[in-house]
Amino acid sequence: MPPCTRHAIFISDRTGLTAEGMGDALLNQFDNIEFKRLTYPFIDTPEKAERVVAEVNKITDGCNLRPIIFTSIVSEDIRHIIRNCNGLHLSFFDAFINKLEEELGTQAVLQVGRTHGIQNTERYDARMEAVNFSLNHDDGVSAKDLADADVILMGVSRSGKTPTCLYLALQYGIRAANYPLTPDDLDSTDLPRMVKPFKSKIFGLTIDPARLHHIRTERRPNSQYASPENCRREVHEAESMFRQHGIPHTSTTHKSVEELAAGIMLACKLQRRT
Amino acid sequence: MPPCTRHAIFISDRTGLTAEGMGDALLNQFDNIEFKRLTYPFIDTPEKAERVVAEVNKITDGCNLRPIIFTSIVSEDIRHIIRNCNGLHLSFFDAFINKLEEELGTQAVLQVGRTHGIQNTERYDARMEAVNFSLNHDDGVSAKDLADADVILMGVSRSGKTPTCLYLALQYGIRAANYPLTPDDLDSTDLPRMVKPFKSKIFGLTIDPARLHHIRTERRPNSQYASPENCRREVHEAESMFRQHGIPHTSTTHKSVEELAAGIMLACKLQRRT
Numbered sequence: 404m405p406p407c408t409r410h411a412i413f414i415s416d417r418t419g420l421t422a423e424g425m426g427d428a429l430l431n432q433f434d435n436i437e438f439k440r441l442t443y444p445f446i447d448t449p450e451k452a453e454r455v456v457a458e459v460n461k462i463t464d465g466c467n468l469r470p471i472i473f474t475s476i477v478s479e480d481i482r483h484i485i486r487n488c489n490g491l492h493l494s495f496f497d498a499f500i501n502k503l504e505e506e507l508g509t510q511a512v513l514q515v516g517r518t519h520g521i522q523n524t525e526r527y528d529a530r531m532e533a534v535n536f537s538l539n540h541d542d543g544v545s546a547k548d549l550a551d552a553d554v555i556l557m558g559v560s561r562s563g564k565t566p567t568c569l570y571l572a573l574q575y576g577i578r579a580a581n582y583p584l585t586p587d588d589l590d591s592t593d594l595p596r597m598v599k600p601f602k603s604k605i606f607g608l609t610i611d612p613a614r615l616h617h618i619r620t621e622r623r624p625n626s627q628y629a630s631p632e633n634c635r636r637e638v639h640e641a642e643s644m645f646r647q648h649g650i651p652h653t654s655t656t657h658k659s660v661e662e663l664a665a666g667i668m669l670a671c672k673l674q675r676r677t
Numbered sequence: 678m679p680p681c682t683r684h685a686i687f688i689s690d691r692t693g694l695t696a697e698g699m700g701d702a703l704l705n706q707f708d709n710i711e712f713k714r715l716t717y718p719f720i721d722t723p724e725k726a727e728r729v730v731a732e733v734n735k736i737t738d739g740c741n742l743r744p745i746i747f748t749s750i751v752s753e754d755i756r757h758i759i760r761n762c763n764g765l766h767l768s769f770f771d772a773f774i775n776k777l778e779e780e781l782g783t784q785a786v787l788q789v790g791r792t793h794g795i796q797n798t799e800r801y802d803a804r805m806e807a808v809n810f811s812l813n814h815d816d817g818v819s820a821k822d823l824a825d826a827d828v829i830l831m832g833v834s835r836s837g838k839t840p841t842c843l844y845l846a847l848q849y850g851i852r853a854a855n856y857p858l859t860p861d862d863l864d865s866t867d868l869p870r871m872v873k874p875f876k877s878k879i880f881g882l883t884i885d886p887a888r889l890h891h892i893r894t895e896r897r898p899n900s901q902y903a904s905p906e907n908c909r910r911e912v913h914e915a916e917s918m919f920r921q922h923g924i925p926h927t928s929t930t931h932k933s934v935e936e937l938a939a940g941i942m943l944a945c946k947l948q949r950r951t
Contacts, residue, residue, distance in 0.1 A: 409781075417939075418935045418938075418939035419939060420698060420848075420935055420939065421695075421698040421699055421701075424694060424695040424698050424699075425695055425698075425769055427695075428695050428749055428751075428769075428770075429769070429770070429773055429774060429777055430777075432751065432774070432777075432786055432787060432788070433777070433783060433785060433786070434786055435783065436783070444939045444942075445939070445940065445943065471777065471780065475702060477702075477706065491777075491780045493772075493776065493777070495699055495703070495769055495772070496703070498767075498773070499703055499772070500703060500706065502765065502767065503703055503704075503706075503707070503745065503765070503767070506765045507683075507707055507710060509707060509709065509710070511706035511707060512706055512707070512708055514706070527933065530840070530934070531840060534839065534840045534843065538812075538839065565808065565812065566804070566805060566808045566847065569808065569843050570847055573840065573843060573844055573934060574694075660804070660847060661692045661694055662691065662692055664692075665691075665692035665693060665694065665718045665719070666718075666719065668718075669718055669719065
């Protein structure tokens with residue numbers, strides 16, 4: 404048999420995000436091995452499960468390395484069918500549901516659709532409200548916006564505020580306002596007048612000047628705005644401001660939006676609204 | 678001991694999202710039990726782990742129901758400390774890492790920060806580009822935007838396009854354009870002229886008219902725009918258009934953004950760019 408890339412297969416009765424999250428966390432610990440990823444979401448009937456089994460076995464048939472199969476499937480019947488996929492099965496329902504039933508002294512209801520579904524419209528509304536909050540303020544923020552915000556992300560242009568605000572809204576239902584530090588703001592060491600009353604809600608974002616230069620160059624090549632000197636100066640002044648006023652802050656350079664958002668939740672003691 | 682609410686505790690060396698995802702999927706199967714949730718992210722040193730143990734044991738000490746503790750922790754040393762929390766421990770690293778090592782014939786590197794971190798800036802750039810794509814087009818879309826899009830979400834105003842576009846961008850790095858069906862568009866049964874050349878990339882979103890009426894009323898109370906008759910008519914006409922042109926579509930009414938995004942990835946055969 405010719406050498407082949409090992410498959411990592413994620414099978415879920417819903418979105419697949421939980422199976423992928425768990426699988427990625429495990430597979431990332433084997434950095435010398437390459438995996439070919441395949442996700443099968445919404446596998447919630449025996450018929451769909453049979454089709455997945457046929458497809459997975461066909462795809463991996465010619466390979467001398469059997470696939471790793473991560474499953475997040477509530478129904479015992481469907482998990483039973485999926486076990487016919489040739490491969491190493493890692494199912495967290497199989498691993499944990501019996502322990503939980505024993506501990507809680509009650510049977511699991513084993514109903515599909517209880518994760519990442521709309522449990523109630525209130526939860527959904529909190530998220531949508533937070534997304535709208537974030538979008539409405541992206542171009543410029545008012546005093547009322549700042550008063551209504553759960554947290555205010557402050558940083559120079561292109562330091563990563565917008566995606567972080569949006570992720571806070573979508574994942575946690577948090578209303579995050581976005582305050583861009585302009586060159587005018589940076590001329591002073593004082594906090595910008597507008598955000599001063601809300602100091603306790605401010606979280607600072609900073610970024611490596613070289614990375615900022617790279618990002619800004621994509622948008623406005625050869626501009627003063629994107630020049631290495633200007634990026635260095637703005638970042639330096641923003642960081643000085645954060646330190647001087649005791650504003651908690653972090654660098655976005657080597658962090659994903661997930662990490663940034665979780666770090667801000669922790670630093671600002673925010674409670675998820677979803 | 679007085680009766681108390683059982684705690685569900687999520688402890689992670691990174692964001693906590695994977696532990697929460699797995700824990701929620703399991704706990705949602707016990708719908709008659711209420712849990713008090715607590716998340717401890719970034720527990721990546723023995724000192725932090727000791728503090729968590731002290732805090733968890735203090736919080737749950739007076740309770741006759743021991744907590745359920747979901748952990749996503751790479752380091753065996755830190756997991757060892759966390760085991761001193763009194764409670765039922767469900768650790769997917771403990772459950773699966775040995776099986777994986779055996780299957781892969783190699784040792785896990787057991788390094789923190791390999792999940793939800795920036796593995797490479799290319800991946801990060803794909804996401805940011807997709808977020809910017811989505812934001813730049815939210816107010817109005819050009820022919821070039823539509824040509825560049827991976828997928829075009831089409832639906833009446835407030836049917837859920839914007840949050841879904843943003844989630845596709847943040848979670849999957851997908852460039853999703855947003856085409857709002859205006860009353861003018863809906864006067865014709867033909868596809869809007871602008872999107873016609875890109876028919877194969879269109880995915881339709883629809884919504885229950887009563888829910889749409891509720892959402893629109895929040896924005897413009899007592900308007901023609903928000904009236905039940907108008908909502909019913911717009912939704913009816915949009916759905917007719919989808920059916921007539923064989924546009925795949927789904928209702929957003931009872932779905933979360935995670936479900937919508939995963940469903941669109943599947944229906945449009947999109948590959949994640951992250």
